[in-house]
Every structure is written in C-alpha cells, then in structure tokens.
Amino acid sequence: MVLLWGSNARETHPIFFHHLLKGVRHGAKLYVMDPRRTSSAQWGDVWLGLNVGSDISLANAMGREIIAAGLANEKFIKNATSGFDAYKAHVEEYTLERAERDTGVPAQVIRETAHAYARAERAQICWTLGITEHHNAVDNVLSLINLALLTGHVGRYGSGVNPLRGQNNVQGGGDMGAIPDRLPGFQHVENNELRGKFERAWGVAIPPKRGWHLTDMFNAMERGELTTLYVLGENPADSEADRHRCLKLLRGLEFMVVQDMFYTKTAELATVVLPAAAGWCESEGTVTSSERRVQRVRRAVPPPAGTRDDMEIIFELARRMGRDWGKLDSEKLWDEMRALSPMHGGMSYARLEEMGGIQWPCYDESHPGEMFLHSRLWQEPLIGPRAPFSPVEFVPPVDKLDEQYPIRLTTGRRLDSYNTNVQTGLYASPLRQPETLDLSPEDGAHYKLEEGERVRVSSRRGSVVAPVRFDPGLRRGLAFLTTHFHDQVATNDLTIDASDPKSGTSEFKATAIRIEKELTPSQGD
Amino acid sequence: MSKPAESAAAPTALVPIPRGPVPHAPESARLREIEIQVDGKAVSVPEGATILDAARKLGIETPTLCFLETLTPVNVCRVCVVELEGARTLVPACSRKVEPGMSVKTDSERVRLSRKLVLEFLASSVDVSTAPAFPEYMERYDAHPERFGKDNATVAQPVKIDNDLYVRDYSKCILCYKCVEACGIDAQNTFAIAVAGRGFTAHIATEFDVPLPDSACVYCGNCIGVCPTGALMFKSEYDMRQAGTWDESRQTRTDTICPYCGVGCDLTIHAQDDKIVRVTSPLDNSVTHGNLCIKGRFGWQFVEVQPAEKK
Numbered sequence A: 001m002v003l004l005w006g007s008n009a010r011e012t013h014p015i016f017f018h019h020l021l022k023g024v025r026h027g028a029k030l031y032v033m034d035p036r037r038t039s040s041a042q043w044g045d046v047w048l049g050l051n052v053g054s055d056i057s058l059a060n061a062m063g064r065e066i067i068a069a070g071l072a073n074e075k076f077i078k079n080a081t082s083g084f085d086a087y088k089a090h091v092e093e094y095t096l097e098r099a100e101r102d103t104g105v106p107a108q109v110i111r112e113t114a115h116a117y118a119r120a121e122r123a124q125i126c127w128t129l130g131i132t133e134h135h136n137a138v139d140n141v142l143s144l145i146n147l148a149l150l151t152g153h154v155g156r157y158g159s160g161v162n163p164l165r166g167q168n169n170v171q172g173g174g175d176m177g178a179i180p181d182r183l184p185g186f187q188h189v190e191n192n193e194l195r196g197k198f199e200r201a202w203g204v205a206i207p208p209k210r211g212w213h214l215t216d217m218f219n220a221m222e223r224g225e226l227t228t229l230y231v232l233g234e235n236p237a238d239s240e241a242d243r244h245r246c247l248k249l250l251r252g253l254e255f256m257v258v259q260d261m262f263y264t265k266t267a268e269l270a271t272v273v274l275p276a277a278a279g280w281c282e283s284e285g286t287v288t289s290s291e292r293r294v295q296r297v298r299r300a301v302p303p304p305a306g307t308r309d310d311m312e313i314i315f316e317l318a319r320r321m322g323r324d325w326g327k328l329d330s331e332k333l334w335d336e337m338r339a340l341s342p343m344h345g346g347m348s349y350a351r352l353e354e355m356g357g358i359q360w361p362c363y364d365e366s367h368p369g370e371m372f373l374h375s376r377l378w379q380e381p382l383i384g385p386r387a388p389f390s391p392v393e394f395v396p397p398v399d400k401l402d403e404q405y406p407i408r409l410t411t412g413r414r415l416d417s418y419n420t421n422v423q424t425g426l427y428a429s430p431l432r433q434p435e436t437l438d439l440s441p442e443d444g445a446h447y448k449l450e451e452g453e454r455v456r457v458s459s460r461r462g463s464v465v466a467p468v469r470f471d472p473g474l475r476r477g478l479a480f481l482t483t484h485f486h487d488q489v490a491t492n493d494l495t496i497d498a499s500d501p502k503s504g505t506s507e508f509k510a511t512a513i514r515i516e517k518e519l520t521p522s523q524g525d
Numbered sequence B: 001m002s003k004p005a006e007s008a009a010a011p012t013a014l015v016p017i018p019r020g021p022v023p024h025a026p027e028s029a030r031l032r033e034i035e036i037q038v039d040g041k042a043v044s045v046p047e048g049a050t051i052l053d054a055a056r057k058l059g060i061e062t063p064t065l066c067f068l069e070t071l072t073p074v075n076v077c078r079v080c081v082v083e084l085e086g087a088r089t090l091v092p093a094c095s096r097k098v099e100p101g102m103s104v105k106t107d108s109e110r111v112r113l114s115r116k117l118v119l120e121f122l123a124s125s126v127d128v129s130t131a132p133a134f135p136e137y138m139e140r141y142d143a144h145p146e147r148f149g150k151d152n153a154t155v156a157q158p159v160k161i162d163n164d165l166y167v168r169d170y171s172k173c174i175l176c177y178k179c180v181e182a183c184g185i186d187a188q189n190t191f192a193i194a195v196a197g198r199g200f201t202a203h204i205a206t207e208f209d210v211p212l213p214d215s216a217c218v219y220c221g222n223c224i225g226v227c228p229t230g231a232l233m234f235k236s237e238y239d240m241r242q243a244g245t246w247d248e249s250r251q252t253r254t255d256t257i258c259p260y261c262g263v264g265c266d267l268t269i270h271a272q273d274d275k276i277v278r279v280t281s282p283l284d285n286s287v288t289h290g291n292l293c294i295k296g297r298f299g300w301q302f303v304e305v306q307p308a309e310k311k
Helices: A014-025 A055-068 A074-080 A084-091 A096-103 A107-119 A137-151 A170-175 A192-202 A214-222 A243-251 A310-320 A330-340 A349-355 A441-446 B051-057 B109-125 B134-140 B178-183 B222-226 B235-243 B294-298
Strands: A002-005 A030-033 A046-048 A124-127 A160-163 A228-232 A255-260 A272-275 A285-288 A293-297 A407-412 A437-439 A454-458 A463-470 A478-482 A511-517 B033-038 B041-046 B081-084 B103-105 B166-168 B193-196 B203-206 B232-234 B251-257 B266-272 B275-280
Touching: A002 A014, A014 A030, A030 A107, A046 A107, A055 A084, A055 A096, A055 A107, A055 A137, A074 A137, A096 A107, A107 A137, A124 A137, A137 A160, A170 A285, A192 A330, A214 A243, A285 A330, A293 A349, A293 B251, A437 A441, A441 A463, B033 B051, B041 B051, B051 B081, B051 B103, B081 B109, B109 B134, B166 B235, B178 B193, B178 B222, B222 B232, B232 B235, B235 B275, B275 B294
Parallel strands: A002 A030, A002 A124, A030 A046, A124 A160, A228 A255, A255 A272, A407 A478, A437 A463, B033 B103
Antiparallel strands: A285 A293, A407 A511, A437 A478, A454 A463, A454 A511, B033 B041, B081 B103, B166 B232, B193 B203, B251 B266, B266 B275
C-alpha cells in the first residue's frame, strides 16, 4: 500500500511513478492525498481531496482511529518508541467528524484509509512539497511519522516514510553538509568531537555554531547583519516567496557573487557573475538521489569557452585567498570526504561504478549499502534511542481566507517544466502552454469567465494578470499556478513568505487570493 | 520485554544514531532448475525462463526484433522461431517457457528458411535502412527481399513531423508492438498509441489518428527507446541524418545522472564532436529500465546554448 501525500509524482517524478504503477499492477493499493485531483490522484484507488494545509488534522484523525480500533502495533510501540501516551491523549480530540470539518474529506473515507493503512502488510507514505511547503512543514512531516510509528510501517522491507526529493542532488547537498548545522555525513557541527575530526583533517578552525538557512539569511539581510551573498546555482530572485521583499533585500546587499550556468534574474543583480559549467554533463563527481543512492556523474562534453567547473571555481577562489589545494581531482576529493564521513566510507569510485551507485549508509568496502533505514527499530533489545512520537496540532495556513481574499491558491510543477524554467525553457516541449490561472469550471461559471479570459489575481502582497483555464481536477474555491513562468505570471509576487521555524521553507502552497475581471489591458501585456 | 538502558532518551541531532543490522529483501522462493536440450547440448535454466534464455546461456545467438527484456513478449515478428521436438509448428523462443525434457533446434533447415522468409517479407515491404540489426540478420540467413520484384506492396508513406522532439516514419515500421507496449502497461501507462486496422493496413495510430500534439502523448520518448528500426527517431537525429551529418563513428557515449528531479535516472549522453545529439538510458539500469520522462530525454538543450545567449 502506498499513501501518496501532497505529491503529484506522475508529473514531478515520472520514473518513480513507473515503479509505483508496477506495484499497483501487482495489487498494491494507492491512496492519494491532494487538494487537486491530479494525474497522480487519477491512478489512486482512493483520492482524499483535502483542504489545502489540513494534513495534520487528517493524520491525527487517522492516528486516533487506528488506536481506537485496536489496530496500533503495540509490540513495536513498546519496544521502539517513546511518547505514545502523550500522542494518544493529544489525538483524542481529532475525531473523524472534526477531521471531516477541517479537511473536507468524508469521515467514512478517513476511517477506511486509517484501517487500510494499519492493516496493510507493507505500507509506505511518500510525500513531496504538498507537505513541506507550509508554515508548519516540519509538523506536517512529524504527523506522518507518527502514523508510521503507530503501525510499525518503518524500518521494514516495503514499509517506510519516503520524502521524494525534487532535485537531482538536493539529498546529496544535505549529505555533504550544505545545511546550516551539519558537516558531511550529517555530523553535527556543534558536536565538538565530530567537528574536531574535520578541524584536524583540514588544519583549520570551523565555526562551532550552526549557521543560517535561506530564510534566516533573508531575515539577517533585513536586519543588516548579512551584507554579502555568494549564490551557487540558485535563482532566489524568481524562486523565493514574496518576491517584492526578496528583490528589495537582494538589491540592498553590498556585494553579491552569483555562480551559475545562466545569466539568471538573480545574476542580473549580482556584483560579480562567475559562469559555471553544467555539473551533470560537463563535470566529474557524484550526486545522491531520493533513495539515498550515490551515483557518478561524468563529463560527456567539454564546458563552453569562458565557463568553468563549479569545483574549479572554488579551487581558484581558494588559491587567490592563499590556500593552494592543487589540481582538481574529483576522485581525490571524494576519497577525502569519505575518509571523514562514516556513512560514505565504503563508496569508492570503483565500487560506485561496479554497483551502479550505492545507497548510504555504506560504512566500508565490504558493505552493500542499505535499501531502507531504521532496521534497528525492530531489534530486541532495541539498538540506540527510541523513536519519539511528536504530538502536533493542526494550524491552518497563515494567509487566511476572508471576504476580500476568498480563493485558495496553491502552486506546483507541470510535467515538462522545472522550477523557474531556467533549464526547461530552452527545449521545445510540445506540451508547454502559456501560464494560466487554473480554476474549477464551477468557479468559472460563478465569476462568469471564459477560458482564456485574462483576470487580475491579487493577494495581500501583490497582484498579477493571467489568462484563465478550467481544470475539472479543481473544486470551487481552489486555484492553481505554477512557478515556472515568471516572465508571464510572477506567481511569487502573490505567495507568502510565512515560513516554517525549523526548516525555513515558505508556504508556497497556500495563498489567499481574489480574482477580478481585467477590463483594460494592463501594461506590458 | 527487556528495556535497553540507553534507549530512554529521545534521539538528539548532536549524536549519531547507532547502526542497525544491514537490511535485506525477503528471500524469494528458489525456482526449480529445468533441464532442456538445445542443439544437442544440455542446459538448465530456472522454471519460468524461456527457450531464448536457455539458448543465450549456451551462447547461441538468436535473432529478435519484437522481443525486449523489459517488455512483455507479443510474439509477432516470428524471427526468433525454433524447432521444438514434438511440436507441429515452429515456436517463438522469446516467449515459449522451458519444460523438462524439451529438445530444441535453433539452426535447422526449417528454422533457417522460416527466419529468412520473415526477414525477406519485412525488408521487402518496409524500409529497414536504419534498423541496426537487419544487415547482420539478412546476411546470416541469406535473405534477398529483392527477389519479390519491384512492384510488391510496401508501407511507404510520408514521414510524420508534427512536433519538435521526435519524428515518426512509419515507412520503417515492422509493427513489432514495442512502442505500444512501452507507451502502455509495460512502462509509461499513457496508452497514446495502439495498432489500428487489419492485415496490410494495420498501423500504429494515436486515437482517431490525430497528430501527436493532439493526442494523449506526453513525449517521454520511451517508444523511441524501444523501436528496433528507427521508425521512431529523435528530431535531433533525424535532422542530422537529413543533412548527412549523422555519424555514429564520431560519437561518444557517456553515462551520467539526469539534472532534474531526485529519482536519479541514468542518462547515456550520445555526443558527436562534443555536442549532445541524443539521450538514452540503459535497459539494464535498475532505476529506469531504459525509460525516461520528457525532461530527462529532451530537456538537455540548455547545455548547447552558448553562454552569451543564456538568459
């Protein structure tokens, strides 16, 4: 059984969806939680069309029902978890009826889903940005983890909790320490022993406190504490929520370096632009996929004149700062890293080549890699700390609906396009259409709109003009825009930068808007 | 139940979580080995394997056109037929499962004649000039399609160019069904194409034969990935062939990982004179099984745009 929660994997992770469909063809049940009836939801045995941002109420009610029906995995809970009693008490108020009110999903469907999940021999919860692009992203994830702990659907073959990563190396970036509090291999920078290991290897002192994540950085710019920015392969001028604020802060910097393959919107604001090669085909190295598989990327073509490999640029900067690291050799660099990161220890280039990639952790060169995590939770006696239940409360999206802004706007990707369209804008996709504000046909009738008619879309932060398209996968009061085509419709002029306090992710998925007929052609159209 | 001392505390991010046992997939039931005779040699393969598997295990080369490891056999091309002792007709090696005691001839007079005729019928009615397997097969079986004369019926028809990503030249289609399978239940599950018509007018069609952009097609190109004749071809390759610049001897193939989502699809980049000319994926890759999506297969063009134009 698969719960596909806040994910349109059919379009955003098409080859993963092939595997999922193979399971469905072999009898796996697919339940899809999504406010939109997407092309993924259409493959579901059951579609739970919940209200945007009501995930926690749904998960808590499922938890309550599983406990009430006696379907919780008591043996697993007792052996491997902590905090069950507090969780049980906490979800008590999330009755099926209450969840129906919060989510719009019929109580009977919530009950049936809870029972099916708890009774399944193997069950996975797979999610993407529908869970994480919210002001309470971490709480959303915790509410799903609670369900896995409650039923023991974790740490076993075929069961688990599975965030489907949206970029080819977003997992690898985190693994390598490109997050505020970790060194390579998720080793915490505030652990003196672990940090000391790196300091000895590198012969430098490493700041002993965690740094800032992206949202912290923008806040620090606002306070005037952050005045210099080095941006690698990111286009925040288009991708950040509440773009007006973002642009103002970027323009206010004293110095900004942008290292990118493209002269992006962000690069236009930079003091210095360093033209970079295409990492995936003009460079040697590794990336790590969503299933923790470290795989080799190889140079297939030389980078164009005037551009350099990202790592070469960093080597050159180091040299000019007085540190000569010698000639770039990606394998040597990798070997240095795996000598310091136990979970990558056994991943030599030769083994990565031979095995077609290895899933971390892989501690030594006789270790096969691990196809799933948390097997320790099934050991009796338990190995290591207990996995905690985390009671979390349903808190609706920050951007409230009211009479002025009565429509819920949510965002996402389309099959043939990717993020701010910097890369995908350059191939001729026959599927590509001009950006539209997608509405339910019922709202179209209510507002007396024709398909293709241009409307003004306004939120509490900005307004844009977009043609309307009707999507029967939407219901009344729900609208959809992508973030691919900012030159046509600057979606992030509308979105809110209310962000999760722990992850820093903005609530791209829930904006309150209103729409009005655009009577006079607006400028620039 | 025992309660380990250190497990009272909740995990903290500061301390690494200790290792558990290395996970394994559940053991699948061991399949019974079945012994058969192929060309007089004994060979054993697991129950459920095909005659083709057994022949391959012995290093016997069997021609195939409609067969592919990643697709369900449809048994339409008949080029893999073998002589099975006790069977009235020749049987397709690609799908006939082994049974204990089978005795098979893969190179008898009857088999050779049948394979020769299959190749001749196909090559006389279809343009096989871009089908990589044909020259070798034709030579091996001494196939001479020209002996049917010049006026024989063919499936010649204009090339369909209705989008910028790939072209369909059904003059080259041998109706092997692979594209239909890849578009359907074996991989993509989009069902944009099927075989329409009967007999000689049978052909691969979209719904109501509409042009591709009006069909259900999502341009994953997985049909191109399985096409054995070049009837389905990347536009980039087609244009170069038309211009006379396509030259596989000048091409390199490099495996790397797709730059888009986090699934980690293996891409084989075909480059000619240091320019990407097409992208495929290896059939034996555990992530893709040779399949890609529109972004992975076609979304590489940004690499070929010069920096000055990149904006």
